[in-house]
Amino acid sequence: xxxxxxxxxxxxxxxxxxxxxxxxxxxxxxxxxxxxxxxxxxxxxxxxxxxxxxxxxxxxxxxxxxxxxxxxxxxxxxxxxxxxxxxxxxxxxxxxxxxxxxxxxxxxxxxxxxxxxxxxxxxxxxxxxxxxxxxxxxxxxxxxxxxxxxxxxxxxxxxxxxxxxxxxxxxxxxxxxxxxxxxxxxxxxxxxxxxxxxxxxxxxxxxxxxxxxxxxxxxxxxxxxxxxxxxxxxxxxxxxxxxxxxxxxxxxxxxxxxxxxxxxxxxxxxxxxxxxxxxxxxxxxxxxxxxxxxxxxxxxxx
Amino acid sequence: xxxxxxxxxxxxxxxxxxxxxxxxxxxxxxxxxxxxxxxxxxxxxxxxxxxxxxxxxxxxxxxxxxxxxxxxxxxxxxxxxxxxxxxxxxxxxxxxxxxxxxxxxxxxxxxxxxxxxxxxxxxxxxxxxxxxxxxxxxxxxxxxxxxxxxxxxxxxxxxxxxxxxxxxxxxxxxxxxxxxxxxxxxxxxxxxxxxxxxxxxxxxxxxxxxxxxxxxxxxxxxxxxxxxxxxxxxxxxxxxxxxxxxxxxxxxxxxxxxxxxxxxxxxxxxxxxxxxxxxxxxxxxxxxxxxxxxxx
Numbered sequence: 001x002x003x004x005x006x007x008x009x010x011x012x013x014x015x016x017x018x019x020x021x022x023x024x025x026x027x028x029x030x031x032x033x034x035x036x037x038x039x040x041x042x043x044x045x046x047x048x049x050x051x052x053x054x055x056x057x058x059x060x061x062x063x064x065x066x067x068x069x070x071x072x073x074x075x076x077x078x079x080x081x082x083x084x085x086x087x088x089x090x091x092x093x094x095x096x097x098x099x100x101x102x103x104x105x106x107x108x109x110x111x112x113x114x115x116x117x118x119x120x121x122x123x124x125x126x127x128x129x130x131x132x133x134x135x136x137x138x139x140x141x142x143x144x145x146x147x148x149x150x151x152x153x154x155x156x157x158x159x160x161x162x163x164x165x166x167x168x169x170x171x172x173x174x175x176x177x178x179x180x181x182x183x184x185x186x187x188x189x190x191x192x193x194x195x196x197x198x199x200x201x202x203x204x205x206x207x208x209x210x211x212x213x214x215x216x217x218x219x220x221x222x223x224x225x226x227x228x229x230x231x232x233x234x235x236x237x238x239x240x241x242x243x244x245x246x247x248x249x250x251x252x253x254x255x256x257x258x259x260x261x262x263x264x265x266x267x268x269x270x271x272x273x274x275x276x277x278x279x280x281x282x283x284x285x286x287x288x289x290x291x292x293x294x295x296x297x298x299x300x301x302x
Numbered sequence: 303x304x305x306x307x308x309x310x311x312x313x314x315x316x317x318x319x320x321x322x323x324x325x326x327x328x329x330x331x332x333x334x335x336x337x338x339x340x341x342x343x344x345x346x347x348x349x350x351x352x353x354x355x356x357x358x359x360x361x362x363x364x365x366x367x368x369x370x371x372x373x374x375x376x377x378x379x380x381x382x383x384x385x386x387x388x389x390x391x392x393x394x395x396x397x398x399x400x401x402x403x404x405x406x407x408x409x410x411x412x413x414x415x416x417x418x419x420x421x422x423x424x425x426x427x428x429x430x431x432x433x434x435x436x437x438x439x440x441x442x443x444x445x446x447x448x449x450x451x452x453x454x455x456x457x458x459x460x461x462x463x464x465x466x467x468x469x470x471x472x473x474x475x476x477x478x479x480x481x482x483x484x485x486x487x488x489x490x491x492x493x494x495x496x497x498x499x500x501x502x503x504x505x506x507x508x509x510x511x512x513x514x515x516x517x518x519x520x521x522x523x524x525x526x527x528x529x530x531x532x533x534x535x536x537x538x539x540x541x542x543x544x545x546x547x548x549x550x551x552x553x554x555x556x557x558x559x560x561x562x563x564x565x566x567x568x569x570x571x572x573x574x575x576x577x578x579x580x581x582x583x584x585x586x587x588x589x590x591x592x593x594x595x596x597x598x
Binding site for chain 2: 111
């Protein structure tokens with residue numbers, strides 16, 4: 001027994017030695033910035049205080065409540081996140097269902113279907129800005145040739161259209177991620193289930209809603225959770241495509257945080273913005289993991 | 303959702319096995335497949351075509367889809383008038399180094415979590431899972447302070463350290479699921495043969511782990527190559543910039559003179575390594591992503 005205990009404690013020591021570098025690095029790069037943001041958000045540190053931290057309690061949060069620009073960027077972020085995640089989920093599900101069929105050249109199609117996901121978002125932003133260009137953009141040209149348009153639309157110069165364009169580019173870029181996850185889920189569903197269901201006279205649509213959707217629910221929730229977090233913190237795509245413009249119409253929270261810190265050098269307020277974004281994200285994670293565990297117990301019971 | 307419906311017969315007949323509805327299904331499937339490929343490739347191919355067009359064709363109205371003249375000038379421009387070769391080297395160096403670090407720090411941690419059942423392992427795993435969801439914007443302010451305090455601005459370490467860390471969660475999750483699938487008998491046999499834990503890890507486990515390390519390494523390389531916000535913030539010296547930032551900052555002599563050709567060429571060059579990775583390792587990328595996201 002003593003012997004077993006020493007083996008176990010030696011194993012523990014090895015485990016912690018193996019874990020330690022990773023834990024230290026995670027604490028440095030993830031832990032410190034978050035804790036530091038909480039602390040710094042209680043101070044005013046900007047050009048007015050000559051970049052010296054001056055304790056100001058919850059002032060930054062009070063300021064945020066009355067900051068119209070914050071609420072506007074928050075609203076834009078909410079619209080962007082909801083629209084892109086919903087569209088990606090629908091489209092990603094469609095693509096996953098197609099890729100799950102048997103057809104010639106499936107491997108090539110699967111390769112093309114993950115390509116957008118792997119490409120650098122900033123560069124993709126450049127590509128889409130070019131596609132939506134008001135003078136020479138291919139979108140305007142196609143619409144013109146189809147007779148839908150007389151004169152070119154200034155896509156990135158119009159507040160609503162710019163947001164649409166940015167959402168479209170994000171959907172293009174990240175739908176593959178969702179299709180990959182959902183396709184893996186589809187492949188794990190046994191075909192026996194569908195056959196049994198067909199014998200009972202079920203239509204394909206019933207197959208989809210009664211078998212595919214419920215069994216795919218864990219993958220759907222995971223994909224949505226990942227995508228929600230990424231879309232909520234979107235920076236590079238919008239920074240490159242519109243820079244938040246026109247007139248702040250596509251400015252999302254992360255762009256606002258970035259310019260608060262890097263352009264206005266308002267570190268305390270920037271930290272408070274980081275804290276609020278962090279808390280919202282944690283809230284979303286909590287809700288999603290609650291739903292996930294519920295759907296997992298339901299699938300295992302079924 | 304239209305795609306979902308498209309690939310099924312529009313009016314499910316009472317005899318779905320009949321030959322006619324089967325061929326209708328095939329037509330819809332081919333159409334859906336064509337649309338998927340078009341949707342995924344067209345924007346990238348358009349940028350590729352733009353990069354080879356001469357300036358007059360780029361700014362021609364109506365748009366020229368099949369140019370008669372092609373040029374390499376935009377590519378030459380990148381290397382002659384800008385230090386584009388440096389950008390490529392910077393991106394490659396930072397991505398490869400941080401990938402190596404993530405693997406060598408993450409693999410031992412993943413093994414410990416999968417096999418040695420450390421106290422608090424569940425908490426660590428939960429923390430790792432949550433941390434994967436943090437966008438860079440939450441971290442850059444704190445990291446900026448660390449980098450200023452350590453005088454790491456305009457130093458490759460200012461990118462390598464954060465990139466290693468943001469790739470650690472994925473590395474740990476993918477490799478942990480790999481280690482859990484590995485038969486434990488092997489390790490027990492090695493211990494019976496007198497190997498201690500360290501020898502067993504290096505001589506027996508490491509060679510078997512290589513395929514999983516490649517899978518994970520491809521993913522971490524992609525993430526590091528694509529990272530934008532840290533590269534934008536922590537590196538300001540022109541010759542140290544990475545490709546995404548350098549390409550995003552390509553400007554003309556004036557606001558009205560946007561160099562579309564060189565921008566397209568820069569996009570192509572910056573995406574080329576990743577296109578090659580996807581072409582050769584499509585299967586591994588899919589495996590890694592699903593292992594990282596779903597099994598965690």
